[in-house]
Amino acid sequence: MADIDLATMRQAQQRIAPYIHQTPIATSSLLDQSCNCQIYFKCENQQKVGAFKIRGAVNAVFSLSVSEADRGVATHSSGNHGAALARAAQMRGIRSFVVMPDNAPTVKKEAVAGYGANIRFCEPTLPARESTLQRLIEETGANIIHPYDDVRIINGQGTTALEMCEQVSGLNILLAPVGGGGLLAGVAVAMKALSPRTLVMGAEPEQADDAYRSFRTGVRVTDHRPNTVADGLLTTLGTLNFAIIRRSVDDILTVPESKIVEAMKLIWTRLKQVVEPSAAVPLAAVLTHGHLFTDKKVGLILSGGNVDLDNLPW
């Protein structure tokens, strides 16, 4: 297996630099006052395709050999990875195929289509996604780029933390949302290398708490029936990600649905950032577990901003 470490992430950072944005850090003194801590928001909602997912996707697509690239790329995704892979393929000038659940938000379906992907819809379950993808691969010969359980993806997502360390130093805690675990695994490896005293924590909806339960029990949970407004965090923790998260993440915090909506509204109101519900889960963790953050310097990844404006959760 290829490596996931600081060296491979630095290579990924160089590889993807021409294709992605260096995203800004946002702060709010009013929000800091009300949370009793200093929060530095990494605005990956302003990233290309509106989510950090472009980092991993570009890293994967531009890691392919010419002959591999000729066969195109394929994936299943609830949306942001699909859009990111389609955009990355478009950047390299190769074909992409995306399997999407038929209940994905309209805005995400349109984004994937807009980047020129061939879309195939399926039932919103992991088995349906995987079997649909398998048939697609047999038909097309495309390279599967898994949304999160893939070395190239994890290295790509980890560059978020490399970039953040150049922008803010001395973080006591770094918080990232956890769904499939690609972002959390990547940033944990990066932070433990660059800033070993920074605690790395995942934030997850109570109603989609497979990573929390896996982390606590040491056994990867697969009987997962998530039901959360955070539509980007419905996926089950990947095996590769779980191994890294067990080793490098300090804790996983869960949050109730009401706090996700409250945090989302706070981010819109105070930071003027459009974020999707999944991106609000880390701030929801600060609101829910305030005592852990008092007087701390906290980094927080706003993972994406692809939300259906006609269907807001308030």
Next chain:
Amino acid sequence: MADIDLATMRQAQQRIAPYIHQTPIATSSLLDQSCNCQIYFKCENQQKVGAFKIRGAVNAVFSLSVSEADRGVATHSSGNHGAALARAAQMRGIRSFVVMPDNAPTVKKEAVAGYGANIRFCEPTLPARESTLQRLIEETGANIIHPYDDVRIINGQGTTALEMCEQVSGLNILLAPVGGGGLLAGVAVAMKALSPRTLVMGAEPEQADDAYRSFRTGVRVTDHRPNTVADGLLTTLGTLNFAIIRRSVDDILTVPESKIVEAMKLIWTRLKQVVEPSAAVPLAAVLTHGHLFTDKKVGLILSGGNVDLDNLPW
């Protein structure tokens, strides 16, 4: 009368620097493609108090002598200037009084109150605002800081363009919304000094088109019954501002309500920036008068982001 020129604006820029944010520039390649031009959005929605208005307010409040400052400051405002003046007064540690129309958005009422201002509500007409303010001044002795028809305010707002010129060069056109005219007058003076070949244009709702009619006829329109979703642009063009705008602005473009909402949604979707309807009026002008902007490098001021999330216009 005190001056409004590049020198006074540079003094204002120094005076206010410790109290405001240097706001970022946002871009979107997708939006550029669909508009056939390159647009640089100056994100004053991310400014302190969520609007460019803090620039003028801080400049005015910190221009007062100690004995003047002791009497406090007062104004009437549909919201953002009120919040900005209250915050500026709080920064200097002096009293503030704000007259607000009773139909102002809840989010703006709360913001003004949150910055410690004494609020007095009145009917939503210019005569009611002015008479209420007059009574307040007689009672308190506070210094009136007019929302826009004031040299210190215009110099403060003009710093938006000074800052923008440091961030982006070679703009063909600069677009700003126009309500009372403080922002448009200030940025026009700044741009004509720093970048005389840049066209400066105001953007205004068709249904609040007093600046457009004043500019076209050469006579300041005062029979003004605005009816627009852009609640920050309900005010009538100031006399001082009108004189500057006639001299330094190249054109004023009007836009229908439907384009304001369309532009607002585009900014939220593509730039992931929360902006209020007034801030979307310049992009609405690009959408409405596209031929003027083809292949141009366009600067556009996102004037504010204070919007009631429970009452969005779509």
